[in-house]
Amino acid sequence: MLRYLTAGESHGPMLTAILEGIPANLPLAVEEITLDLARRQQGYGRGGRMRIEKDEANIVGGVRHGLTMGGPIAILIANRDWENWKLTMDPTPTGREADPKGPVTRPRPGHADLAGALKYGQQDIRNVLERASARETTARVAVGAVCKRLLLQFGVEVFSHVVGIGTVVAKTDGLSFAEIRERAEVSPVRCADQQAGEAMMRKIDEARSKGTSLGGVFEVVALNPPVGLGSYVHWDCKLDGRLAQAVMSIQAIKGVEIGMGFEGARCFGSEAHDEIFYEDGRFMRRTNRAGGLEGGMSNGEPILVRGAMKPIATQYAPMASVDLCTKEPFKASIERSDICAVPAAGVIGEAVVAYEIARAFTEKFGGDSLEEMTRNYQGYLTSVRER
Ligand code: EPS
Numbered sequence: 326m327l328r329y330l331t332a333g334e335s336h337g338p339m340l341t342a343i344l345e346g347i348p349a350n351l352p353l354a355v356e357e358i359t360l361d362l363a364r365r366q367q368g369y370g371r372g373g374r375m376r377i378e379k380d381e382a383n384i385v386g387g388v389r390h391g392l393t394m395g396g397p398i399a400i401l402i403a404n405r406d407w408e409n410w411k412l413t414m415d416p417t418p419t420g421r422e423a424d425p426k427g428p429v430t431r432p433r434p435g436h437a438d439l440a441g442a443l444k445y446g447q448q449d450i451r452n453v454l455e456r457a458s459a460r461e462t463t464a465r466v467a468v469g470a471v472c473k474r475l476l477l478q479f480g481v482e483v484f485s486h487v488v489g490i491g492t493v494v495a496k497t498d499g500l501s502f503a504e505i506r507e508r509a510e511v512s513p514v515r516c517a518d519q520q521a522g523e524a525m526m527r528k529i530d531e532a533r534s535k536g537t538s539l540g541g542v543f544e545v546v547a548l549n550p551p552v553g554l555g556s557y558v559h560w561d562c563k564l565d566g567r568l569a570q571a572v573m574s575i576q577a578i579k580g581v582e583i584g585m586g587f588e589g590a591r592c593f594g595s596e597a598h599d600e601i602f603y604e605d606g607r608f609m610r611r612t613n614r615a616g617g618l619e620g621g622m623s624n625g626e627p628i629l630v631r632g633a634m635k636p637i638a639t640q641y642a643p644m645a646s647v648d649l650c651t652k653e654p655f656k657a658s659i660e661r662s663d664i665c666a667v668p669a670a671g672v673i674g675e676a677v678v679a680y681e682i683a684r685a686f687t688e689k690f691g692g693d694s695l696e697e698m699t700r701n702y703q704g705y706l707t708s709v710r711e712r
């Protein structure tokens with residue numbers, strides 16, 4: 326079974342990810358992980374921090390001579406900014422006296438600050454915000470890159486594109502998945518519709534000039550999944566439920582849709598489902614309104630998951646808040662922030678979706694080595710085809 330943990334703070338020395346359950350003998354190059362880390366760092370609308378960081382993966386466990394060995398895979402990613410935060414983030418007791426920044430006592434609306442400080446009994450909100458920060462998603466993208474590599478072995482490809490930023494919505498009707506992927510990959514906002522992409526950048530500029538931020542929607546696509554990942558038999562086996570949780574767990578995500586999602590609720594039933602055909606020796610659909618998921622299982626069509634990201638809570642435009650210690654009202658504002666991180670959120674969406682699909686794969690096809698897993702997978706495909 327697949328599972329992972331991440332550790333580390335936004336301005337600490339590094340982020341750490343441990344991924345357990347990847348079978349032995351999977352080819353894995355550190356460059357593949359670093360490539361996804363770089364993709365996460367890009368995107369029109371990022372702030373000054375991304376000019377400091379250049380995320381690189383360092384595999385320190387579970388891989389030898391380019392192949393996984395079956396043990397936990399451990400990945401480290403250094404925070405370059407740590408050099409500027411050494412005293413503030415010093416793990417020894419002496420650090421507290423030497424911290425040039427002093428405690429953070431002003432909770433920012435929209436962040437984990439207030440609820441986190443009250444819950445964990447903290448006087449210094451830095452003890453909350455450092456871990457709650459979306460910097461943690463760097464480690465999740467590293468985990469996702471390994472999961473993508475496993476899925477690729479079985480022909481499953483995971484990619485993402487931005488479908489909306491603020492009120493600007495992309496039109497991708499008539500484009501193939503290959504075209505959407507290609508166009509999104511070269512767009513500064515990771516949007517396949519060039520005209521909409523330009524309008525999105527203008528919106529981001531407008532938000533920047535107003536000292537505020539912008540949210541949006543990304544879509545993650547998983548091509549070529551086999552039928553039958555996940556299950557209908559228990560609530561916590563349902564793949565759609567697990568994907569929704571995974572996407573919702575990304576910092577600042579407030580909504581998840583699968584397939585038609587909320588749009589389906591506004592249709593008649595005749596417009597909301599995918600009719601079944603049998604062609605070329607296989608069951609197939611001409612539409613994919615279900616987003617590749619029926620009854621909590623993959624149905625063999627591409628899996629489509631969308632995440633809605635709220636505008637980043639850290640803003641130059643001040644919002645009302647109350648000091649944790651003095652209880653005095655103040656206006657929360659900041660010195661450095663991203664204006665829009667939706668393009669990055671799409672890459673993070675790929676990672677968490679790839680992890681959940683890979684987890685469903687390892688549950689269904691098991692195996693300690695890639696060869697064993699491949700045999701199980703091939704045997705299953707044969708039995709499905711021979712029906
Ligand atoms: C973040 C605030 C910003 C972002 C950061 C997430 O960092 P800082 O406070 O250091 O300027 O840049 O995102 C990343 C560091 C990243 O790698 O995505 C926050 O508060 O969540």
